[in-house]
Amino acid sequence: MFNLFKKKDLKVELTPSLKQINLNSGDNLLTKALENGLKWPHKCRVGSCGTCRCKLIQGKISPEIDFENVLSQDQLKEGYILACKSTVKTDLKILVNLQEEKKAR
């Protein structure tokens, strides 16, 4: 019975950096990315500035706030999410430009 509440080990694959984050179901995406030393663009961490937006290619998250106040309808349709307000539910594939990559361009 208690297995129902046990957190699952999950992984998040990031593209184009090909980096990977190991985390548990229920973890916050941005928090775990930052804890893993990734330079994920972010600013407010409350879902109001949109700096941490990324594209969910595969998998499922649970939004912790309504993304529509910051993301446009087109972005939502394309699968954009706000990492700072995303609870990870399954393994994910995410498109995000980490800050190191931006500088290299």
Place this chain on the structure above:
Amino acid sequence: MKTLFVNTRYLIVPVMSIITIMGLISGGINVWAGVALFGISAIVDTATKNIHLRADFDEEGNSYGIKIFQYAVMYLMLIVFVVLQLALAWRIYQYVNNAPIDYFNAYGLTIQTGITTTNLIGATISAGLWAGIGIIYGHELSHNKKEGFFISRLIMSLSGASHFTYAHVYQHHLYLGHENDPATAPRGRNVYMHTWLSHAGQSKFSFDLEKSRAAKKGKSFFNLDNRWILGYLYSLPSIILFVWSGGFVGLAALLTLWLIANFELEALNFMGHYGLIRENGKPVEHKHSWDNDSVFTDWFFIAIGRQADHHVRGETYFWELDDVKGPNYGIGYFSLFLITLIPPLFRKYIKKHLDNWDSKFANEKEREIASQYGY
């Protein structure tokens, strides 16, 4: 055991709010219970100001906080605050209808019917003080999605301040420490002036947000989806209740309740960021908020005083917020609140803290901006 302790220590406000309601219902001198509890809280807070505890995590770094329990409490507090207003309205109804002073028993509680003018004043202040404390739940839930956000709006609307929910998330968290944030009090402003300016500024932000949203959708400002208008309409049941129960007396009592509640709300904003400066566009850091995390304040205000951590890790639940060694007044909210009530005393008190901030936390640009202000 630790889990039980961590989760129940945040129940001070729910318990005291319910005692306040029972005081209003039982009548007589008991209607002052809310004022007395506020006073007792101030004494306990001041007496324990030097005790600062860290957030609790197990050996694997997991929090002891149970999310479903904490959220259930926050959602249920909406009902508690509604009952608080109903209890006050009932007393007003008795007052304007000259109900005779009499006694009866119900469920083991002795209830005094009828109320004197003095006790009605006490009942209104009691209700106002605890309605204002609702900000701590309105604030926490504002950082949530649909249902939590909506409950936050409803809790704030009981104080006529439902604009807070949008302004807090989409304005205060973005512009904190900058003149674009009305909730950040610049140096030299007192808490009374701040209450009006911050309230009006946040409401204007919500107004402009909806104006721009309506324009994008090609709609008129006056539409059924306007969240600024809807927010104030959520306050309509309170207005109807108090006008129905007591006409002008009821309306005066409601306005007093809202005044007290909004003063508390803006006092929290005032204390959280007074005089701190951030260049617009620069990242929010721990140094841009004052912490008030003495033990009683932390448990009573569900860690809202851990502003430094909250503004940097806004996604974090209140029970996981920690001491991050940011600027810290070193005392609790109650003690500081009492100081802010006397502006000359507050200016004297804050000087050493601002001097410390300027020398130890501020960068050159922030110091340059600070030099344009007094204390």
